[in-house]
Amino acid sequence: MAQQQDPKPRSLTYIVEHLDPELGPWSELEYITIARDVEDLYRDTKDRVCLLDPSAAKDLSPEDGDTFDVFLFGGILGDDPPRATQKGFEGRRLGPKQMTTDTAVRVTRIVVQDKVPLDKIPYDDFPELKFNEHESTDLPFRYVRGDDGKPIMPEGMLELIGKDADKAIDDLF
Known part of the structure; x- marks a missing residue:
């Protein structure tokens, strides 16, 4: 009897922990490759990826927790201007003021998981x-x-x- 395959593979999370005090050229090349792999991984489900982008036209909302499965933070290693918006990911912003990356992740979690609007944080x-x-x-x-x-x-x-x-x-x- 042949095994049935799930039509959609289970989503997995990959985390890169960077403990070095600097980002050397070796790590930079590795991270660029990882970023490209992520682009390939979500090529067919770009509509489920939310790019947190300060230039996005729409603010993140509690409803976005039901719309998106993946929240993408940061640019592709110092791209200026950022290229991620050109990759087809839908963007959301976290308001008008710049945040540290850990704050951006915290705010996103509060909004999409705890369902607290940005202006109530x-x-x-x-x-x-x-x-x-x-x-x-x-x-x-x-x-x-x-x-x-x-x-x-x-x-x-x-x-x-x-x-x-x-x-x-x-x-x-």
Whole structure:
């Protein structure tokens, strides 16, 4: 007896974890290949892929969680202008202000899974981080505001920003 094949193969998720502090030429070539493979993987189901694109005409909405199966973040390794919109993926934007990638993913999840509209999410726009009485840094991004009233950032980010600020001052002398 012959086995029946499913008409549509099961969708799988592939995650590339990049732990190096820089993106070297070797990794860049690998990531370009991965991006091309993703384009090929979704060639026949482009209508189920949502490209998060700041120049898209339409904002992401809770209904998009039922429309799309895949949410694509970031450009293809520094394309300027971005080429992904030319690949046939439908775009949605996350509002008028630039977000970090982790914030963009968080906001997308809140909108499409938790069904919270973009304008109902508590944000912290361009937060000021104070390191001491005399030193602070303004961040040029929008973040989701946590229950504690502070912007949600990756663990260790405040320390990293503080170290980078110290390096910049030390480099002046």
